[in-house]
Amino acid sequence: MPRQARLIAPGFPHHIVQRGHNRQPVFVRPRDFNYYLANLEEWKQTYEIEVYSYCLMTNHVHLIVQANDNTTAIPLLMKRLAGRQTRFANTTEGRSGTLWDGRYKISPIDTDAYLLACCRYVELNPVKAEMVKSAELYEWSSYAARIGLRRCHWLDEPATFCELAADRHLRAEAYKRFVEDSAVSKTDELIRSAINSNELTGSAKFANEIKRRIARGRI
Template sequence: MPRQARVIVPGFPHHIVQRGHNRQPVFVERRDFEYYLANLQEWKQAYELEVFSYCLMTNHVHLVVQANDNLSAIPQLMKRLAGRQTRFVNALEKRSGSLWEGRYKISPIDTDAYLLACCRYVELNPVKAGMVDKPESYEWSSYSARVGSSYCHWLDEPDTFRGLAVSHQMRVEAYRKFVEQADGSPSDELIRAAINSNKLTGGGKFVDEIEKRIGIRVETRKPGRPITEK
């Protein structure tokens, strides 16, 4: 079966997942997590990209990154991150070979309807995996910085987050409630299916818009419910 082509759309956020080779652990010690995040900070600034959300699990990485007009920026970011982490781990462990799967997965996101839902999906990974009870308890995701429990000066704030309320504290509380009511969220299945197949995270209108914009046929899926779900 042919691989689904990866689509990058300038001006839209993208959900990215990269897994360890044969799903083996990528991050074992604290230094591994810290090194990856330091490189994420460096290269997202070098390529002038915005990072809205991240989560480093033991054997895979989730990122939500805003694409700019340079279509090579995200591929170069992922190449730099993967290459540096591989060399770092191989040098420490005196090993050789690939640390990652050959291809990362990527899904352009309908900004208004699904961006916050994707950030929530990313940041709830450790909870769903049974690693922590609350997302703020997991050190290696963006959630604690988003809600003010920790500090990450390079984490970017999307317009949809700023649109939640008039003050920052009110926005934080609104986002907390949004994340807490995620149990069984119907958007999760659409997000999961989209990233697993390199498809678009959005409904039919979004698919039509992107097809017209990039001139590539994208298979449509049934629309899921947007972030206004109750």
């Protein structure tokens, strides 16, 4: 079967998931997580990409990123991250071969309606996997930094987050309340379905707008 094309929409955030080969662990020791994050910081700057959210699970990665006016920036970012992590794992663990499943999944996000919901979905992964009781206890996600419990100078703030409140502390409190309302909802199901099928995360209106842009050659 032919591979499904991945849609990248410049100017919009994207939810990305990349899994370990055969769902095997990618991150085993703290140095593995730290190495990936160091490379994410480096390459986001190189390709002028904004990182809004991340979560490194043991056998897969979630990212919410945005690149403006450059359809190659995100593919290049993912290529660099995967390649470096594979070489690092092969060297430190005395192994060979692939580390990742062949292709990452990607879903452009309707910014106003779904961006914060996607960030929440990503950052609640360790809670839903019963690895921690609350999201701020998981070391390898952006959540603790987002609510001011840890410093991450390269984590970007989307406009929708800034609109939650007038100052940084109030925004963090508002976002924390939003995340703690963690009951499974139709929004979560939409996000899960969209990323698993490389489809748009958004309304029919959003999908039609992206299709119009494609038809006009603007993507």
